[in-house]
Amino acid sequence: MSTLKSDLQSFLRPDQVSDNVSILAQHSRDESYHEPVLPDVVVFPESTDDVVKIVSYASANQIPIVPFGTGTSLEGHVVPIQRGISMDMMRMNKVLEVRPDDFLVCVQPGVLKEQLNEELGRYGLFFAVDPGANASLGGMAATNASGTTTVRYGAMRDNVRSLEVVLPNGTVIHTASLAAKSSSGYNLTGLFVGSEGTLGVITELWVRVWGIPEKTIAARAEFPDVESCVRASTAIVGAGIPVVRMELVDGPFVEAFNKYTGSTFSPNPTLFLEFNGNARNVEADVEAAMEIIQEEGCTTFDHVSDDQARHTMWETRHNALYAFMHQYPGYGHMSTDVCVPVSKLPAAVVRAKELLDETGARGAIVGHVGDGNFHVTMAVRTDDPEDVARANRFNEALVHTSLELGGTCTGEHGVGLGKMKYQEIEHGEAISVMRAIHSILDPLNIMNPGKLVDSPATVESHHA
Amino acid sequence: MSTLKSDLQSFLRPDQVSDNVSILAQHSRDESYHEPVLPDVVVFPESTDDVVKIVSYASANQIPIVPFGTGTSLEGHVVPIQRGISMDMMRMNKVLEVRPDDFLVCVQPGVLKEQLNEELGRYGLFFAVDPGANASLGGMAATNASGTTTVRYGAMRDNVRSLEVVLPNGTVIHTASLAAKSSSGYNLTGLFVGSEGTLGVITELWVRVWGIPEKTIAARAEFPDVESCVRASTAIVGAGIPVVRMELVDGPFVEAFNKYTGSTFSPNPTLFLEFNGNARNVEADVEAAMEIIQEEGCTTFDHVSDDQARHTMWETRHNALYAFMHQYPGYGHMSTDVCVPVSKLPAAVVRAKELLDETGARGAIVGHVGDGNFHVTMAVRTDDPEDVARANRFNEALVHTSLELGGTCTGEHGVGLGKMKYQEIEHGEAISVMRAIHSILDPLNIMNPGKLVDSPATVESHHA
Numbered sequence: 026m027s028t029l030k031s032d033l034q035s036f037l038r039p040d041q042v043s044d045n046v047s048i049l050a051q052h053s054r055d056e057s058y059h060e061p062v063l064p065d066v067v068v069f070p071e072s073t074d075d076v077v078k079i080v081s082y083a084s085a086n087q088i089p090i091v092p093f094g095t096g097t098s099l100e101g102h103v104v105p106i107q108r109g110i111s112m113d114m115m116r117m118n119k120v121l122e123v124r125p126d127d128f129l130v131c132v133q134p135g136v137l138k139e140q141l142n143e144e145l146g147r148y149g150l151f152f153a154v155d156p157g158a159n160a161s162l163g164g165m166a167a168t169n170a171s172g173t174t175t176v177r178y179g180a181m182r183d184n185v186r187s188l189e190v191v192l193p194n195g196t197v198i199h200t201a202s203l204a205a206k207s208s209s210g211y212n213l214t215g216l217f218v219g220s221e222g223t224l225g226v227i228t229e230l231w232v233r234v235w236g237i238p239e240k241t242i243a244a245r246a247e248f249p250d251v252e253s254c255v256r257a258s259t260a261i262v263g264a265g266i267p268v269v270r271m272e273l274v275d276g277p278f279v280e281a282f283n284k285y286t287g288s289t290f291s292p293n294p295t296l297f298l299e300f301n302g303n304a305r306n307v308e309a310d311v312e313a314a315m316e317i318i319q320e321e322g323c324t325t326f327d328h329v330s331d332d333q334a335r336h337t338m339w340e341t342r343h344n345a346l347y348a349f350m351h352q353y354p355g356y357g358h359m360s361t362d363v364c365v366p367v368s369k370l371p372a373a374v375v376r377a378k379e380l381l382d383e384t385g386a387r388g389a390i391v392g393h394v395g396d397g398n399f400h401v402t403m404a405v406r407t408d409d410p411e412d413v414a415r416a417n418r419f420n421e422a423l424v425h426t427s428l429e430l431g432g433t434c435t436g437e438h439g440v441g442l443g444k445m446k447y448q449e450i451e452h453g454e455a456i457s458v459m460r461a462i463h464s465i466l467d468p469l470n471i472m473n474p475g476k477l478v479d480s481p482a483t484v485e486s487h488h489a
Numbered sequence: 490m491s492t493l494k495s496d497l498q499s500f501l502r503p504d505q506v507s508d509n510v511s512i513l514a515q516h517s518r519d520e521s522y523h524e525p526v527l528p529d530v531v532v533f534p535e536s537t538d539d540v541v542k543i544v545s546y547a548s549a550n551q552i553p554i555v556p557f558g559t560g561t562s563l564e565g566h567v568v569p570i571q572r573g574i575s576m577d578m579m580r581m582n583k584v585l586e587v588r589p590d591d592f593l594v595c596v597q598p599g600v601l602k603e604q605l606n607e608e609l610g611r612y613g614l615f616f617a618v619d620p621g622a623n624a625s626l627g628g629m630a631a632t633n634a635s636g637t638t639t640v641r642y643g644a645m646r647d648n649v650r651s652l653e654v655v656l657p658n659g660t661v662i663h664t665a666s667l668a669a670k671s672s673s674g675y676n677l678t679g680l681f682v683g684s685e686g687t688l689g690v691i692t693e694l695w696v697r698v699w700g701i702p703e704k705t706i707a708a709r710a711e712f713p714d715v716e717s718c719v720r721a722s723t724a725i726v727g728a729g730i731p732v733v734r735m736e737l738v739d740g741p742f743v744e745a746f747n748k749y750t751g752s753t754f755s756p757n758p759t760l761f762l763e764f765n766g767n768a769r770n771v772e773a774d775v776e777a778a779m780e781i782i783q784e785e786g787c788t789t790f791d792h793v794s795d796d797q798a799r800h801t802m803w804e805t806r807h808n809a810l811y812a813f814m815h816q817y818p819g820y821g822h823m824s825t826d827v828c829v830p831v832s833k834l835p836a837a838v839v840r841a842k843e844l845l846d847e848t849g850a851r852g853a854i855v856g857h858v859g860d861g862n863f864h865v866t867m868a869v870r871t872d873d874p875e876d877v878a879r880a881n882r883f884n885e886a887l888v889h890t891s892l893e894l895g896g897t898c899t900g901e902h903g904v905g906l907g908k909m910k911y912q913e914i915e916h917g918e919a920i921s922v923m924r925a926i927h928s929i930l931d932p933l934n935i936m937n938p939g940k941l942v943d944s945p946a947t948v949e950s951h952h953a
Contacts, residue, residue, distance in 0.1 A: 126727065126832035169672045180670050182679070183647075198919040204828040205860045206644050207897040208633045208683055209904060210916050210941070211923045215646070215679030219672055236729050263590065265700050303777075306770045313767075364668040368590035396669045433671035440673060452674050455662040458930065459675045465929040466922065477674070 059101030094164030100441030134163020364436025523565030558628030564905030598627020828900025
């Protein structure tokens with residue numbers, strides 16, 4: 026038995042520490058194309074106190090530590106590239122407190138998005154951030170996740186009120202009060218949200234929740250081309266219509282979905298929309314959106330309001346990725362994630378289409394177009410360096426386009442391993458501030474080392 | 490001529506440097522009860538490059554430097570307690586770029602709120618944060634200002650997209666891209682907003698703007714007591730009605746306003762409301778709010794929509810402070826600023842009323858009740874230590890009540906000098922993170938020293 030494992034078992038129960046090969050393999054990778062690395066050991070804390078002990082031990086022994094949730098990250102965030110400890114947070118999975126009158130709920134980091142919404146449904150409430158995957162709240166906060174509803178409800182950073190965090194030195198902090206606004210002290214909540222485990226471990230979250238609206242209407246609108254579809258979406262945002270979701274699904278995705286499910290939608294670029302509110306307002310919103318959509322050349326427009334029909338309508342969007350990848354069995358998945366100011370979205374999407382043609386990458390576009398964020402999903406032969414290089418060339422060219430347009434390399438997937446190479450060019454001198462903050466809070470560079478910011482300090486790979 | 494002045498004039502024009510006594514006096518204080526301190530010199534940068542030179546000089550010579558806007562802060566933020574350089578940002582007052590399609594505008598820090606809204610009106614846009622004072626955008630960002638519209642549009646932190654900042658070492662950084670959302674790097678924008686000049690000098694801001702709504706309705710509702718008024722406000726927020734402003738004005742303020750203007754409003758606790766949107770939705774909102782208000786025992790309800798009538802209706806709120814202080818000529822002004830989770834607001838307001846009775850402080854309540862934030866405005870004889878002590882006792886007791894209820898010591902005024910004593914009790918161990926961040930970014934402790942966080946390093950008072 027390794028020293029590391031026996032050390033950890035000196036203060037944790039035996040079943041909280043594992044070096045079983047299949048457990049290690051589960052914690053070696055995420056859902057992306059990034060190469061897996063086995064951790065030396067996986068630990069399963071069950072309380073903040075457990076996390077304090079584990080982090081203090083790792084700190085005293087300079088052992089890398091990577092918090093792990095559902096493993097659904099897309100840029101290699103949870104790959105323990107310097108081995109060490111993978112800390113699986115999924116046993117800390119309780120909804121601790123619901124405060125309906127404050128529209129707040131306190132959860133442990135291993136609570137899943139769907140689990141939370143099930144619990145909240147009993148109070149007529151819901152949690153609004155929806156990244157697609159049924160991710161853990163801790164992981165969503167760590168990556169500042171967002172998704173289809175962000176155009177209306179914001180990203181994780183907008184929905185986290187306060188965090189409990191275990192710092193690399195074992196200190197437990199609370200980043201903020203529960204007040205809806207505050208000008209007291211530096212904004213630590215916003216700093217820890219999106220820090221990808223590099224500054225500390227999130228052990229508790231107070232997040233904002235919302236009342237379930239009286240009425241929800243889903244709609245789909247087909248367009249002759251992607252450009253007119255994007256123009257319609259920016260016009261809807263510009264008109265101030267409080268659309269809740271607004272998603273572009275490109276023709277190739279619709280085709281893939283038809284093949285996958287036997288449905289017979291026209292393989293046109295399609296905008297999927299959702300509106301909610303009280304009955305009167307939401308119908309006015311749909312009408313106003315429909316006018317804009319028609320001006321932009323929409324060829325087909327449908328809308329539905331009952332639950333089942335809405336679910337069916339949105340299936341094309343929700344299953345787009347799976348249907349697309351289904352055409353390429355055994356291929357890996359690489360997704361771009363640029364986000365540009367909305368006025369630049371048509372130009373960025375046009376450029377993406379050109380780049381697909383130029384590079385011959387197998388990809389199609391899907392996007393949270395209300396925020397200026399879109400993905401080109403690519404099927405990649407991960408065992409073929411040529412093919413990976415092609416996809417990388419595409420990704421890089423698109424990131425550079427985004428940066429030139431005033432955008433970012435990652436709207437929601439985060440930096441992890443995949444976007445580190447763009448940090449200097451995106452942030453310029455600001456990277457020095459990020460490095461300084463990292464170096465003062467994690468001086469031993471043990472917190473998810475090698476991710477998000479390059480830190481001057483490095484820790485030798487730990488082989489137990 | 491002092492060395493400091495001649496040094497500064499070696500790289501600035503003579504009219505950009507002043508030690509004229511009345512100029513020094515203007516930069517010695519803000520609008521609060523905090524004791525003035527004269528800076529050694531006032532400089533007037535006209536560009537980011539000027540700021541870089543001034544900050545680099547101050548850094549090389551360990552001279553304290555305090556950025557100064559309109560001097561409308563309320564906790565002594567701009568008082569140069571260690572003397573040194575007061576840097577007046579008001580010559581950097583240009584609106585640099587308006588991007589209507591992105592709902593973004595780029596401004597220099599000395600642009601005033603009203604100046605910006607005049608400029609934006611030509612585009613059918615407005616800037617939504619309204620702290621009352623016609624403050625500078627740089628100062629508003631530095632204190633994370635908010636105010637009457639925050640319940641709908643958020644605080645400064647929610648409305649700043651990106652900042653240009655000159656760091657204490659003279660480096661110029663940009664905190665973020667212009668994308669509506671991003672998961673790239675640490676969130677520096679949120680960190681610098683509210684940092685009160687202690688981490689660097691804001692030299693440019695990209696802020697979010699909004700379309701001027703089709704219709705705006707103002708309303709006023711009188712209640713038999715403050716508690717029912719507060720309950721009505723929390724119920725309106727709870728119902729999800731998108732109220733734009735919702736302000737409590739306590740009876741004594743209404744009385745003071747009547748005396749001041751000759752108006753004849755009943756001296757009851759009054760809720761002032763504003764709704765906006767397209768005509769159909771906004772009327773539905775007013776109806777829904779009216780129902781709630783009546784259930785909570787409202788005795789009188791009026792609403793108006795034309796510009797002049799709205800302005801007149803809101804005068805009671807906007808002039809409440811001046812009317813109240815008008816009764817106490819020569820007195821100083823101290824304002825509490827607690828913000829609690831909205832469900833705790835009725836309890837906090839009841840406690841504030843009790844504390845007013847117990848301490849005998851001369852005060853009345855006004856509040857942004859939709860956010861859980863309210864102020865007790867007190868008239869204080871600043872030359873009478875007993876009277877100042879009484880007001881301080883009241884303020885302290887109310888802050889402790891707020892912290893016990895899960896709230897903050899300052900919802901919007903900021904820390905400055907006045908709220909430093911509560912930072913440890915509010916933030917606990919998190920203060921160590923704030924100090925670490927401050928110490929690594931401002932290791933010489935020259936940036937607005939002695940404010941917001943106590944830093945271990947201290948710089949001797951500089952007497953030129």
